[in-house]
Amino acid sequence: MSGDCADKDVVISIRDLVFSRGARKIFDGVNLDIPRGKITAIMGPSGTGKTTLLKLIGGQLRPDRGTVRVDGQNVHKLRLGQLYALRKRMGMLFQTGALLTDLSVYENVAFPLREHTQLPESMIRTLVLMKLQAVGLRGARDLMPAQLSGGMARRVALARAIALDPTVIMYDEPFTGQDPISMGILVKLIHDLNEELGLTSIVVSHDVKETAGIADYIYLISEGQVIGQGVPEAIERSDSCWVRQFMQGLADGPVPFHYPAADYAADLLLEPA
Amino acid sequence: MNQVPPFGSLATMLGPLQRLGHAALKALQKLGRAHLFLVHVMSGLPDLFRRARLLLAQMYSVGVLTVLLIAISGLFVGMVLGLQGYNVLSDFGAEQTLGVMVAASLVRELGPVVTALLFSGRAGSALTAEIGLMKATEQLSGMEMMAVDPIKRIVAPRFFAGFLSMPLLAGLFSAVGVLGGYFVGVGLLGVDQGAYWSQMQAKIDFYDDAVNGFIKSVVFGAIVTWIAVFEGYDSVPTAEGVSRATTRSVVYSAFAVLGSDFVLTALMFGES
Numbered sequence: 001m002s003g004d005c006a007d008k009d010v011v012i013s014i015r016d017l018v019f020s021r022g023a024r025k026i027f028d029g030v031n032l033d034i035p036r037g038k039i040t041a042i043m044g045p046s047g048t049g050k051t052t053l054l055k056l057i058g059g060q061l062r063p064d065r066g067t068v069r070v071d072g073q074n075v076h077k078l079r080l081g082q083l084y085a086l087r088k089r090m091g092m093l094f095q096t097g098a099l100l101t102d103l104s105v106y107e108n109v110a111f112p113l114r115e116h117t118q119l120p121e122s123m124i125r126t127l128v129l130m131k132l133q134a135v136g137l138r139g140a141r142d143l144m145p146a147q148l149s150g151g152m153a154r155r156v157a158l159a160r161a162i163a164l165d166p167t168v169i170m171y172d173e174p175f176t177g178q179d180p181i182s183m184g185i186l187v188k189l190i191h192d193l194n195e196e197l198g199l200t201s202i203v204v205s206h207d208v209k210e211t212a213g214i215a216d217y218i219y220l221i222s223e224g225q226v227i228g229q230g231v232p233e234a235i236e237r238s239d240s241c242w243v244r245q246f247m248q249g250l251a252d253g254p255v256p257f258h259y260p261a262a263d264y265a266a267d268l269l270l271e272p273a
Numbered sequence: 274m275n276q277v278p279p280f281g282s283l284a285t286m287l288g289p290l291q292r293l294g295h296a297a298l299k300a301l302q303k304l305g306r307a308h309l310f311l312v313h314v315m316s317g318l319p320d321l322f323r324r325a326r327l328l329l330a331q332m333y334s335v336g337v338l339t340v341l342l343i344a345i346s347g348l349f350v351g352m353v354l355g356l357q358g359y360n361v362l363s364d365f366g367a368e369q370t371l372g373v374m375v376a377a378s379l380v381r382e383l384g385p386v387v388t389a390l391l392f393s394g395r396a397g398s399a400l401t402a403e404i405g406l407m408k409a410t411e412q413l414s415g416m417e418m419m420a421v422d423p424i425k426r427i428v429a430p431r432f433f434a435g436f437l438s439m440p441l442l443a444g445l446f447s448a449v450g451v452l453g454g455y456f457v458g459v460g461l462l463g464v465d466q467g468a469y470w471s472q473m474q475a476k477i478d479f480y481d482d483a484v485n486g487f488i489k490s491v492v493f494g495a496i497v498t499w500i501a502v503f504e505g506y507d508s509v510p511t512a513e514g515v516s517r518a519t520t521r522s523v524v525y526s527a528f529a530v531l532g533s534d535f536v537l538t539a540l541m542f543g544e545s
Contacts, residue, residue: 055414085420087417094411094415096411098411101407112420115420116421
């Protein structure tokens with residue numbers, strides 16, 4: 001582990017996190033540190049609870065055990081007012097964009113500004129146009145969310161997420177279902193925004209190539225545990241079979257191709273009840 | 274595949290009991306959630322005073338857009354009352370009191386009740402579906418992450434808009450219904466115009482009838498809108514979940530309105 005929670009270069013530190021849904025344990029003793037000013041990727045197969053992890057960091061879910069500290073504050077010990085104050089410093093980009101469908105692109109980006117500030121309209125306009133310019137969609141300000149492609153919706157959501165100038169931004173599966181051009185744009189945006197705004201970024205994804213390309217540090221999660229971590233080069237060279245299977249996208253390996261089932265031949269011969 | 278236990282075993286006998294207990298506990302949990310939710314919605318009221326624009330926008334979509342439906346329904350219900358009332362009353366030579374019958378039925382019962390049922394079908398179901406879909410598309414979750422409380426920002430304006438609109442709509446329903454009764458009774462069936470209005474004026478009491486009817490419509494408005502917004506907020510965030518929640522919203526509203534109507538009627542008119 002690099003440093004502990006008192007380390008000032010660590011923005012988010014997660015210790016011994018345990019979280020279950022029903023009988024299923026999603027996380028079983030996860031430890032991670034998100035360094036300040038870097039892009040940290042959290043990768044793992046679908047269904048390993050990567051989105052759940054972001055919701056735990058944002059305080060939308062409560063762990064069964066363990067702590068999540070953001071800037072030294074234990075997220076789950078905060079009162080609602082304090083939690084909301086903390087969230088103003090955290091942006092989150094949802095997989096679907098989560099734009100408000102009854103508001104235009106412009107109003108969506110203006111939404112957090114209108115909710116949290118008393119800025120005059122002219123200032124809001126300037127800020128909104130700056131954020132939209134940063135994601136290249138200043139010209140789309142009058143469109144409604146339904147008129148946007150998936151990639152554009154994510155870029156608008158990104159503009160909205162940075163509207164309040166957060167220090168941390170969390171991306172939930174930003175590349176899923178994107179065509180190569182949108183994918184390229186998003187990769188570039190995540191990288192550039194992190195550099196230019198001095199953000200700390202957390203990218204949750206299972207798109208190996210894109211994510212490894214921009215991440216400074218990678219955590220691999222599977223079956224509720226961190227099973228690999230390191231800088232991208234170290235992960236690529238890892239001698240763990242599981243890490244190799246995931247990074248190279250092999251169909252079979254430690255993660256079997258087949259979902260656990262009864263013996264195939266016996267199953268075929270079984271008479272339906 | 275689950276093994277079916279043999280007939281008569283302890284498990285088969287306890288099974289239904291277990292399911293009943295489970296269902297009862299689930300229902301109680303939901304009732305508890307609904308009340309905590311209502312308290313949370315109420316806490317959003319001060320914000321609405323500062324941002325009346327949010328409330329007005331919802332009053333338009335919840336209230337104003339329901340006006341036509343309520344007016345037309347009220348007209349027809351009043352016309353039917355005029356026709357049916359005339360048939361019965363004229364047997365006793367009492368057709369002069371048609372105005373009283375029409376107005377009392379509308380103001381005491383049909384105005385609040387039918388308006389509430391129509392309101393839950395038109396506005397309540399829309400509220401449930403809207404909030405449910407916002408939940409399914411992570412809009413509510415996204416708002417939480419932007420440090421905006423969705424219950425205060427989204428639910429509270431809708432709840433109070435419904436709460437305020439319902440009594441106004443019920444009033445409209447009764448007023449149009451009285452006119453409908455007038456068209457049929459006076460216009461078509463020849464009841465004396467003066468008798469229609471003067472009997473109504475003499476017999477319909479402001480407190481007994483109008484105020485009690487108003488109280489009913491306030492209660493129904495709160496119940497219907499509460500059920501609608503809660504079902505949306507509590508829905509399973511999938512297409513199927515939202516569709517079920519919308520159905521439940523209308524069905525529960527109907528039960529709640531008719532059940533509480535009986536209780537309120539017993540309290541208001543039980544002794545007279």
